[in-house]
Amino acid sequence: MPELPEVETIRRTVAPVIGRRVSRVRLxxxxxxxxxDDPFGGASRARGGRxxxxxxxxxEELLAGARIAELRRHGKQLAxxxxxxxxxxIQLGMSGRIALHDSRAAREAHTHIEWLLDDGSLLRFIDPxxxxxxxxxxxxxxxxxxxxxxxGPDALGIRADALxxxxxxxxxxxxxxxxxxxxxxxxxxxxxxxxxxxxxxHPERLANDLSPGExxxxxxxxxxxxxxxxxHRGSTLRDYRDASGSxxxxxxxxxxxxxxxQACRSCESVLCSARVAQRTTVWCPGCQPHSSTRNTHRDAxxx
DNA sequence: CCTTAATCCTGGAAGC
DNA sequence: TGCTTCCAGGATTAAG
Numbered sequence: 001m002p003e004l005p006e007v008e009t010i011r012r013t014v015a016p017v018i019g020r021r022v023s024r025v026r027l028x029x030x031x032x033x034x035x036x037d038d039p040f041g042g043a044s045r046a047r048g049g050r051x052x053x054x055x056x057x058x059x060e061e062l063l064a065g066a067r068i069a070e071l072r073r074h075g076k077q078l079a080x081x082x083x084x085x086x087x088x089x090i091q092l093g094m095s096g097r098i099a100l101h102d103s104r105a106a107r108e109a110h111t112h113i114e115w116l117l118d119d120g121s122l123l124r125f126i127d128p129x130x131x132x133x134x135x136x137x138x139x140x141x142x143x144x145x146x147x148x149x150x151x152g153p154d155a156l157g158i159r160a161d162a163l164x165x166x167x168x169x170x171x172x173x174x175x176x177x178x179x180x181x182x183x184x185x186x187x188x189x190x191x192x193x194x195x196x197x198x199x200x201x202h203p204e205r206l207a208n209d210l211s212p213g214e215x216x217x218x219x220x221x222x223x224x225x226x227x228x229x230x231x232h233r234g235s236t237l238r239d240y241r242d243a244s245g246s247x248x249x250x251x252x253x254x255x256x257x258x259x260x261x262q263a264c265r266s267c268e269s270v271l272c273s274a275r276v277a278q279r280t281t282v283w284c285p286g287c288q289p290h291s292s293t294r295n296t297h298r299d300a301x302x303x
Numbered sequence: 304c305c306t307t308a309a310t311c312c313t314g315g316a317a318g319c
Numbered sequence: 320t321g322c323t324t325c326c327a328g329g330a331t332t333a334a335g
Contacts, residue, residue: 092328235328238328
């Protein structure tokens, strides 16, 4: 669920763990650990993979005994680097959360991993739907390999030329391309719709059909939308919370996401919605015309 | 290449 | 009130 702004907000609010030593780890659900045998985690479990056959996970792999040195984010993934060289990469999926408690707070449902730190604080990975998971790496260079092999450039700093390079290679609708983490890392359903609105681009325009000027506008809109969302500590729709338990404030500023059937704040047209890239997609028919031919597609049935 | 459907799982909201 | 159905911020694979 969390997209880049939410993960970045979590990274910032979890920063007090830097410099702390992990005195104890509790793995309450072994199958949230994504192993090389099960490289795709939740999705491969979806094919009927057997969690019971997961190999044993040693506490050291989850940083037991190590000192936390750095928190790094790329796209929607958060990496916890330790002075032992070991790394834990956290992917939150749809419903994943990180909680940092300063005392021994009660364990809530769906807590899968707990790290007890040497100052008495408690870091928890909580994920009701379990679409998320963690990977354990032995060395930092494996992190660089993982991220360069599976993720495109980070969306928060995306430049027009890099975006143009990535988009020119695919003829999918722009919305599909933006959701593909190998094209651009960090954008999900909310911020894809928001950035497309800010760029005045129809979500079904083809990625490799955008002019250089349109791509430049889009790159600027992505950076600006994400930066603004980070400033507002992310969007909370239902259960997103940062590591200290606070909701994000950005949802009230959404221009299109979640506003199907309501008036566009810019031109007062009624916002449209339809399935694009298998996701509910909202746009303004006035501000985001589908330049080619006429408007073929519309589905203003909201609610 | 690209699209669609299906899958993992829980819980909140809406419908009847 | 209670039961059922739909929907959700993600990511992946198989099949067409």
